[in-house]
Amino acid sequence: MATGFDPSGRLPDFFTSTSTSSFTQFLSQAAPELLPGRRPLPSGLSADIAPHGTTIVAIATADGVVMAGDRRATMGNLIASRDIKKVHPADAYSLIGIAGTAGIGIELIRLFQVELEHYEKIEGTMLSLDGKANRLAAMVRGNLGAAMQGLAVVPLFAGFDLSPSDPARAGRIFSFDVAGGLYEETGYEAIGSGSLFAKSALKKRYRAGLSTDDAINLAVEALYDAADDDTATGGPDVTRKIYPVVMTATASGTHRLSDEEITTVAERVVAGRVENPGG
Amino acid sequence: MAMQFYASPEQVQRDRSEYARKGIARGRSAVVLTYEGGILLVAENITTLRKISEIYDKIAFAAVGRYNEFEALRRGGVRMADMVGLSYDRRDVTGRALANTYTQTLGAIFSETQKPYEVEICVAQVGVSPEADELYRITYDGSVMDEPGFMAMGGQAEAIGNVLRERHDATAELTVALALAAEALGSVGGENGQARTLTPKQLEVAVLDRRRPGRAFRRITGAALTTLLGHEAVPEAELGDVDAAPPAPAEGKPTESAASEDTEK
Numbered sequence: 001m002a003t004g005f006d007p008s009g010r011l012p013d014f015f016t017s018t019s020t021s022s023f024t025q026f027l028s029q030a031a032p033e034l035l036p037g038r039r040p041l042p043s044g045l046s047a048d049i050a051p052h053g054t055t056i057v058a059i060a061t062a063d064g065v066v067m068a069g070d071r072r073a074t075m076g077n078l079i080a081s082r083d084i085k086k087v088h089p090a091d092a093y094s095l096i097g098i099a100g101t102a103g104i105g106i107e108l109i110r111l112f113q114v115e116l117e118h119y120e121k122i123e124g125t126m127l128s129l130d131g132k133a134n135r136l137a138a139m140v141r142g143n144l145g146a147a148m149q150g151l152a153v154v155p156l157f158a159g160f161d162l163s164p165s166d167p168a169r170a171g172r173i174f175s176f177d178v179a180g181g182l183y184e185e186t187g188y189e190a191i192g193s194g195s196l197f198a199k200s201a202l203k204k205r206y207r208a209g210l211s212t213d214d215a216i217n218l219a220v221e222a223l224y225d226a227a228d229d230d231t232a233t234g235g236p237d238v239t240r241k242i243y244p245v246v247m248t249a250t251a252s253g254t255h256r257l258s259d260e261e262i263t264t265v266a267e268r269v270v271a272g273r274v275e276n277p278g279g
Numbered sequence: 280m281a282m283q284f285y286a287s288p289e290q291v292q293r294d295r296s297e298y299a300r301k302g303i304a305r306g307r308s309a310v311v312l313t314y315e316g317g318i319l320l321v322a323e324n325i326t327t328l329r330k331i332s333e334i335y336d337k338i339a340f341a342a343v344g345r346y347n348e349f350e351a352l353r354r355g356g357v358r359m360a361d362m363v364g365l366s367y368d369r370r371d372v373t374g375r376a377l378a379n380t381y382t383q384t385l386g387a388i389f390s391e392t393q394k395p396y397e398v399e400i401c402v403a404q405v406g407v408s409p410e411a412d413e414l415y416r417i418t419y420d421g422s423v424m425d426e427p428g429f430m431a432m433g434g435q436a437e438a439i440g441n442v443l444r445e446r447h448d449a450t451a452e453l454t455v456a457l458a459l460a461a462e463a464l465g466s467v468g469g470e471n472g473q474a475r476t477l478t479p480k481q482l483e484v485a486v487l488d489r490r491r492p493g494r495a496f497r498r499i500t501g502a503a504l505t506t507l508l509g510h511e512a513v514p515e516a517e518l519g520d521v522d523a524a525p526p527a528p529a530e531g532k533p534t535e536s537a538a539s540e541d542t543e544k
Contacts, residue, residue, distance in 0.1 A: 008391060009383030015358050016351035026358055034366065114365050117494075121333050121357045 023118035037142030047150025051080035055194035056097035064250035065171035068219035072234030094159025099192030141180025194226025194233035201225040299419035302397025308433030314456035317489040324483040333496035343433040344398035374404030378415035386421025405487035409449035435467040
């Protein structure tokens, strides 16, 4: 990477400066073109040029949080992808899911992952969960220009708080709006086109202090309900064996359910719906 | 009228070298050596300010000398590694590229500025086997050396290096390697040339774990370090953790990353 190196071969000052521990702030000096918010956009509405990711749900449990996302990306009336992964670990104790323009969302996740790891390495300690959420809000805010032209992306952030003010509520969920607004949610939250239906399902069935296993079940049920009424959300694909991505964040870190684990849960949910389509 | 003194370039270089060497010699030493399970980095350090740290997945940094100077280099290394990893892929970040950057930087500082950096640094990259490990020693004047499996830095590096040279074994267990490192560091600096026995409190210890997928760097501190120094093995899971203490990934899975599909299982 030749960015900004002076002819002597010496690292430029902003590489060694102690003024910031933030990777995005550093990039804004070293390689601003790598930051999504810094690119000039052609004028006009460009909402339909790229695939969109859809529904993500997150549920707080007694041990932490569960986050699940369907696997569909759409472009207008077409299915752009059947097996996109929209839920990822942000770091060892937190999860991030995205809805909206998939390309920008994936880039946001990559940048956010590096941002958190970078801080950890520079400072030798992890950001607090609120600190991580605030950083993410700032990054979403940076995308406002693109959002106003139809390339909006909204993340859902959840994690296990290592130093919570209330130990019973170590699993915390944060939602965002396109302008970078940050809101802490109680209990559960969903984003994306099917979120209305997913949240309605969760509203009726969520109870505080759920076990992780029950929350996983509930998340998959909620995604089923979203897919039932929203064409942009993918339901369990039994023929191809494509099931939602489900991740947990607890005191022992983040964990993605294996294919076998999620197949068992998804098939049980589908079997239940065969008997009673309303769930 | 003020007299203009002439100093030959050779004299200037010699003076700077001497100045840097003296500065480095004042500090405590550090050793880096390969063992069967990875690369072990040990520094004699009684402060909480770190001499050893993580740069990237398979790369660690160890330094001796002036803290503010090697800390600036460390930050530069982390930033560079993260930027390359984001632009290309996590696998495209290499120890050699980093060593090249450091040698250029230190070389430029040495020849262009009045005061050279009083540091000596090591860039270590762990491979799949001890033969694939890479250790680079970069000195204050920007010279770089590819070390053969072990290296000592700091004030009495030569004496410490001699102990390592005689006894280093790349197929040794962690306990054996750590005992050797502690003994080597303790072999100098005692009263009347006597060897010292270093306690866990005097040591900063970390490993690049060959078998750990994703980020291989782990600090060994507290009870795990005391046990290891007592020549007892410590189960894998009870070793220290990365700086921020993320747990070992469940079932040996790497921490997933959208940054590289390759690390997803």
